[in-house]
Amino acid sequence: MVATATYITDSVLALRAIVDNVTDPVSASRPSDSKFVVTQWPLRTTFHPVISIRSEGTEEIHSSGFKSELMWVRLSFAIRIWARNEVEKEKLTQSVVNELRTAQFDGGSALSDDEGLHDLKFDSVVSVDEQDENGVAGIRSNIIRIQLKFMLGS
Amino acid sequence: MVKIVGSSGKAVEIKITGIKETIERLKKLGENISSNVDKQVVSDGARVAKGVQSSIMGNEDERKSVNTGTFANSITVEKKGKGEVVVKPKNISYPNGIPVSTVALWLEEGTTVEPPRPHFGNTVKRMKPKIKSSMELVVQKATKSF
Numbered sequence: 001m002v003a004t005a006t007y008i009t010d011s012v013l014a015l016r017a018i019v020d021n022v023t024d025p026v027s028a029s030r031p032s033d034s035k036f037v038v039t040q041w042p043l044r045t046t047f048h049p050v051i052s053i054r055s056e057g058t059e060e061i062h063s064s065g066f067k068s069e070l071m072w073v074r075l076s077f078a079i080r081i082w083a084r085n086e087v088e089k090e091k092l093t094q095s096v097v098n099e100l101r102t103a104q105f106d107g108g109s110a111l112s113d114d115e116g117l118h119d120l121k122f123d124s125v126v127s128v129d130e131q132d133e134n135g136v137a138g139i140r141s142n143i144i145r146i147q148l149k150f151m152l153g154s
Numbered sequence: 155m156v157k158i159v160g161s162s163g164k165a166v167e168i169k170i171t172g173i174k175e176t177i178e179r180l181k182k183l184g185e186n187i188s189s190n191v192d193k194q195v196v197s198d199g200a201r202v203a204k205g206v207q208s209s210i211m212g213n214e215d216e217r218k219s220v221n222t223g224t225f226a227n228s229i230t231v232e233k234k235g236k237g238e239v240v241v242k243p244k245n246i247s248y249p250n251g252i253p254v255s256t257v258a259l260w261l262e263e264g265t266t267v268e269p270p271r272p273h274f275g276n277t278v279k280r281m282k283p284k285i286k287s288s289m290e291l292v293v294q295k296a297t298k299s300f
Contacts, residue, residue, distance in 0.1 A: 041269050057279075082266065128263045133250050139266045 071152040117148040199239030205277040
């Protein structure tokens with residue numbers, strides 16, 4: 001369960017646990033010191049494909065009334081798929097969306113039932129494809145932006 | 155006009171007047187709000203564009219993205235439809251052929267070699283409350299004169 005005192009890190013870890021269910025296409029050859037799902041910006045030498053999860057802020061929706069310290073907040077996250085080619089990018093994006101969609105209410109580590117993260121909303125999927133100065137294609141990525149609601153103080 | 159039979163047996167007449175005029179005034183109010191909001195959106199769009207330029211040039215507390223000035227100078231406001239503007243880089247390219255808009259996306263979202271510098275995203279976050287209150291003011295002004 002995501003705790004109010006540590007909701008930022010807890011929510012990122014909860015998402016990471018769900019996204020970790022996506023099958024790593026290179027699990028057999030991935031080096032032992034490399035992770036498929038990370039919570040940091042993959043600046044260091046990275047073994048692709050990799051999925052990064054970042055918190056993008058908290059926005060208050062509304063407080064719960066007179067003298068109540070309970071507060072509904074909207075949490076934003078960016079889940080980025082860094083892939084080696086277009087097919088891999090689209091397949092992994094699809095898998096992440098599937099995992100999140102089906103992990104809202106079922107048992108185990110369900111977002112809403114177990115973690116207290118409600119009303120999953122997919123905001124956008126932005127494609128960011130890299131190329132060098134000579135136009136040679138580099139890493140291809142999709143950024144899935146999602147929102148979840150959480151009750152602070154619950 | 156509605157006719158109702160009263161307790162004395164005589165007909166009571168109820169006449170409601172001014173409905174047509176009220177509808178006309180409400181329509182006018184709607185048009186007035188819509189037109190003022192449209193003007194405000196254009197003016198706020200220009201403010202956002204200036205904010206993005208300011209962010210790119212390093213006037214905010216974040217990493218700047220100035221080398222030749224092409225990116226900062228390319229930021230423009232395009233009116234799309236009623237109450238809608240788009241703040242974006244102009245459709246131009248760097249000398250190596252890479253469009254400024256592509257580089258803008260790389261800067262905004264980051265790449266494998268460079269963390270993000272979200273000039274657009276941060277500007278929107280900074281200006282959202284100001285835009286919200288300016289819109290509220292426009293609607294309040296229009297309804298006051300109603």
